Amino acid sequence: MIISRLINKRICNATALQRxxxxxxxxxxxxxxxxxxxxxxxxxxxxxxxxxxxFLPDPKPEWRNLIREKLERKDMLARRSKIEMPSEFYVxxxxxxxxxxxxxxxxxxxxxxxxxxxxxxxxxxxxxLRNVIDHQGVEVLYxxxxxxxxxxxxxxxxxxxxxxxxxxxxxxxxxSTFDLNMEADILPEGSEVPINDTKAVLKPRPxxxxxxxxxxxxxxxxxxxxxPKMVRQAKQRETPWEQYDLMKEYRRTIPAEEQSQxxxxxxxxxxxxxxxxxKMKRKRNIPSKxx
Amino acid sequence: MxxxxxxxxxxxxxxxxxxxxxxxxxxxRVVDNSEIGKRAMAEGKPPxxxxxxxxxxxxxxxxxxxxxxxxxxxxxxLVGLKQDQKTKVPKFDSNNIVLIDDNGSPLGTRIHTxxxxxxxxxxxxxxxxxxxxxxxxxxxxxxxx
Amino acid sequence: MSFLIKNGTQVRNIIFDFSRLRxxxxxxxxxxxxxxxxxxxxxxxxxxxxxxxxxxDYITPENQTFIQEVxxxxxxAPAIIKGVQSFQSHSLIKSDxxxxxxxxxxxxxxxxxxxxxxxxxxxxxxxxxxxxxxLQVVDNHVIKYIPPEEFSPSIKPRINKLNKYGCLVVGSESxxxxxxxxxxxxxxxxxxxxxKKNLGRFIISPEAQLLPGTPLNVTHFKVGNYVDVRGKTxxxxxxxVCKRHGFKGMPASHGxxxxxxxxxxxxxxxxxxxxWPGTKLPxxxxxxxxxxxxxxxWRMNTQxxxxxxxxxxxxxxxxxxxxxxxxxxxxxxxxxxPPFPTSxxxxxxxxxxxxxxxxxxxxxxxxTIFFEPEKV
Numbered sequence: 001m002i003i004s005r006l007i008n009k010r011i012c013n014a015t016a017l018q019r020x021x022x023x024x025x026x027x028x029x030x031x032x033x034x035x036x037x038x039x040x041x042x043x044x045x046x047x048x049x050x051x052x053x054x055f056l057p058d059p060k061p062e063w064r065n066l067i068r069e070k071l072e073r074k075d076m077l078a079r080r081s082k083i084e085m086p087s088e089f090y091v092x093x094x095x096x097x098x099x100x101x102x103x104x105x106x107x108x109x110x111x112x113x114x115x116x117x118x119x120x121x122x123x124x125x126x127x128x129l130r131n132v133i134d135h136q137g138v139e140v141l142y143x144x145x146x147x148x149x150x151x152x153x154x155x156x157x158x159x160x161x162x163x164x165x166x167x168x169x170x171x172x173x174x175x176s177t178f179d180l181n182m183e184a185d186i187l188p189e190g191s192e193v194p195i196n197d198t199k200a201v202l203k204p205r206p207x208x209x210x211x212x213x214x215x216x217x218x219x220x221x222x223x224x225x226x227x228p229k230m231v232r233q234a235k236q237r238e239t240p241w242e243q244y245d246l247m248k249e250y251r252r253t254i255p256a257e258e259q260s261q262x263x264x265x266x267x268x269x270x271x272x273x274x275x276x277x278x279k280m281k282r283k284r285n286i287p288s289k290x291x
Numbered sequence: 292m293x294x295x296x297x298x299x300x301x302x303x304x305x306x307x308x309x310x311x312x313x314x315x316x317x318x319x320r321v322v323d324n325s326e327i328g329k330r331a332m333a334e335g336k337p338p339x340x341x342x343x344x345x346x347x348x349x350x351x352x353x354x355x356x357x358x359x360x361x362x363x364x365x366x367x368x369l370v371g372l373k374q375d376q377k378t379k380v381p382k383f384d385s386n387n388i389v390l391i392d393d394n395g396s397p398l399g400t401r402i403h404t405x406x407x408x409x410x411x412x413x414x415x416x417x418x419x420x421x422x423x424x425x426x427x428x429x430x431x432x433x434x435x436x
Numbered sequence: 437m438s439f440l441i442k443n444g445t446q447v448r449n450i451i452f453d454f455s456r457l458r459x460x461x462x463x464x465x466x467x468x469x470x471x472x473x474x475x476x477x478x479x480x481x482x483x484x485x486x487x488x489x490x491x492x493d494y495i496t497p498e499n500q501t502f503i504q505e506v507x508x509x510x511x512x513a514p515a516i517i518k519g520v521q522s523f524q525s526h527s528l529i530k531s532d533x534x535x536x537x538x539x540x541x542x543x544x545x546x547x548x549x550x551x552x553x554x555x556x557x558x559x560x561x562x563x564x565x566x567x568x569x570x571l572q573v574v575d576n577h578v579i580k581y582i583p584p585e586e587f588s589p590s591i592k593p594r595i596n597k598l599n600k601y602g603c604l605v606v607g608s609e610s611x612x613x614x615x616x617x618x619x620x621x622x623x624x625x626x627x628x629x630x631x632k633k634n635l636g637r638f639i640i641s642p643e644a645q646l647l648p649g650t651p652l653n654v655t656h657f658k659v660g661n662y663v664d665v666r667g668k669t670x671x672x673x674x675x676x677v678c679k680r681h682g683f684k685g686m687p688a689s690h691g692x693x694x695x696x697x698x699x700x701x702x703x704x705x706x707x708x709x710x711x712w713p714g715t716k717l718p719x720x721x722x723x724x725x726x727x728x729x730x731x732x733x734w735r736m737n738t739q740x741x742x743x744x745x746x747x748x749x750x751x752x753x754x755x756x757x758x759x760x761x762x763x764x765x766x767x768x769x770x771x772x773x774p775p776f777p778t779s780x781x782x783x784x785x786x787x788x789x790x791x792x793x794x795x796x797x798x799x800x801x802x803x804t805i806f807f808e809p810e811k812v
Binding site for chain 3: 062063064065067068069070071072075076078079081082083100101102104105106108122123124143145146147148149150
Binding site: 141 | 307308322371375376377378379380381382383384385387403404405408409410411412433434435436
């Protein structure tokens with residue numbers, strides 16, 4: 001009786017989800033709102049966002065659920081503990097994937113190629129490798145957390161000028177040819193990931209896509225194939241204002257506070273994996289130096 | 292200049308990209324060393340698919356097709372496709388076939404491009420006991436992916 | 437009148453009788469489908485107005501904290517239980533223990549209310565990738581049991597021998613009662629649990645009845661068994677035929693004017709010069725209850741009350757409410773006894789593992805799959 005007469009405010013109309021969000025964000029605020037002198041420096045490097053992009057969930061708010069994301073991250077870490085996976089690779093890096101196949105039981109197959117795209121988040125993360133083998137362009141799509149993958153190696157850690165390298169399909173084959181027995185180039189520790197500024201040479205039309213409309217930096221000879229009409233139409237479809245569109249950026253990404261929260265949750269384990277990998281690398285390098 | 296001369300030298304110079312889908316009249320690429328296949332590719336007159344032996348009429352990897360090649364009809368097996376594949380199955384830059392005869396034995400003696408391992412399972416399933424044996428195609432391949 | 441039409445012979449007899457009486461009856465002809473799938477509004481017996489109108493009472497903060505204190509004394513302090521915001525509820529009702537029955541395949545158990553929280557793939561031990569949807573059982577408690585004698589819903593569900601079955605009202609997600617009406621809160625008075633946000637009813641055998649206040653968890657089901665999941669599809673509102681039925685529309689050019697996304701012809705001429713019942717036309721799309729039957733439970737997490745079921749087409753948006761219950765498909769019913777009438781987690785709290793997997797599923801913490809050649 002007292003309750004129904006006295007209370008006016010809706011105290012608990014939020015769902016559990018909203019509550020969980022607010023409680024986590026408030027704790028985050030508690031850390032950041034301290035004065036800059038006493039602010040705890042986060043152990044998590046800001047580059048984690050680019051090193052482990054699949055740990056960030058899909059930014060679409062109606063698809064998010066904190067418990068699902070937590071369970072997914074747990075499974076991802078469990079899988080990462082069982083496979084030799086590089087700590088980072090980017091579009092443009094050369095990878096080697098060793099996998100087991102039910103169609104060739106008892107063997108493993110190794111495919112080397114340049115990563116032309118990374119897509120998906122969570123356990124759905126995928127990447128595409130491209131290579132030219134026996135004068136035949138071949139691409140393979142791999143699930144990153146597929147338990148049949150035996151090993152993932154980075155042979156050359158670098159970035160390219162573009163975010164997606166689908167245009168290599170229309171370029172001369174030498175730009176996507178990589179030796180299958182290539183040896184890994186190991187970067188010195190602590191060095192930045194180099195950007196490879198090779199510009200690929202495009203074959204004449206027909207093309208798979210309208211590359212002139214995509215503002216690509218990694219093609220050297222695009223202009224020589226363009227007609228005035230193509231140039232004009234590409235110009236019409238340009239959207240140079242989009243880089244200033246803050247709302248678009250906001251919708252496309254997870255907010256920075258949530259990102260740091262997600263990575264601080266997985267940091268300790270990811271860091272352990274990194275240390276273990278370094279140890280292994282050192283072990284492997286020592287005998288080769290002696291010999 | 293060079294391009295125009297190429298265009299005039301061969302009558303059937305195509306200005307379209309290879310089809311993402313194998314259906315009737317799709318151009319294919321012969322990847323074995325059979326005489327007829329080599330000639331057709333060298334002339335710049337690649338074979339055309341004139342029938343797909345399945346219920347859908349759209350060829351998938353491992354399907355048998357009937358092709359028109361140098362004025363003849365030959366059968367072939369699709370060993371590599373340009374369309375998107377499942378994970379771990381390679382996708383090629385061209386639509387490749389290996390020519391076979393009615394018993395399933397290949398006309399050539401070597402395949403000079405890689406072929407996907409999934410064909411081992413698919414062709415084994417399609418082989419009919421005491422009928423066509425398609426697994427002979429696997430025996431002449433040089434590299435599996 | 438409508439029940440007369442359903443039964444053709446009766447109608448004929450009555451017409452015959454009436455004609456002898458020389459009274460011409462007016463029977464309205466109904467054409468076509470009478471049971472069109474339009475969203476129906478049927479309020480169950482326990483439906484009462486739920487949310488209170490918000491008005492200003494101007495009470496002091498001290499009074500507010502006092503109210504909260506009273507509330508928490510009665511129902512327990514707020515706590516996160518299995519990943520869901522709830523209250524440390526303790527069953528207030530002390531009643532006699534129910535008689536225990538052994539499970540029989542003919543018995544209908546209760547279901548649970550859950551939320552669809554997303555989907556992600558799992559891999560089987562043979563390397564195959566399967567798509568699974570995650571369903572979370574959110575803070576479920578039994579509210580009320582209605583025995584078969586008293587259970588007479590206004591609209592009868594299509595179940596044979598309905599008079600043999602009772603009804604169990606299950607609630608999910610505790611909320612602060614201060615936002616709710618007195619009538620709605622009164623529904624929970626005898627159950628001893630905090631008022632719930634969602635209520636659902638499940639038709640059960642009397643042998644499978646549960647005491648009010650019993651918590652229902654994901655362990656109510658067993659990994660490897662099959663469930664049906666009922667959810668409300670996404671509400672798209674009034675939509676045209678292209679979106680609603682997947683019509684192709686008409687060309688963008690070549691002389692087409694203003695009919696790019698229209699249905700085109702909707703009826704013939706001559707004898708059939710009318711729109712036939714059931715013709716696909718624009719209309720309301722979504723916001724209907726739909727059921728996915730026979731979904732396998734691949735995995736369970738007892739810490740967060742989550743289950744992984746096969747498929748990715750479960751009705752409703754992410755975070756939408758779903759009903760989860762034993763499948764009605766005969767060939768997929770369990771052969772062995774599921775927890776009957778439900779699993780009481782408090783009894784075997786220690787021995788319960790966090791993750792339960794089906795035998796076919798590859799666990800992520802297991803080592804990488806390597807395909808051994810078959811031994812001949």
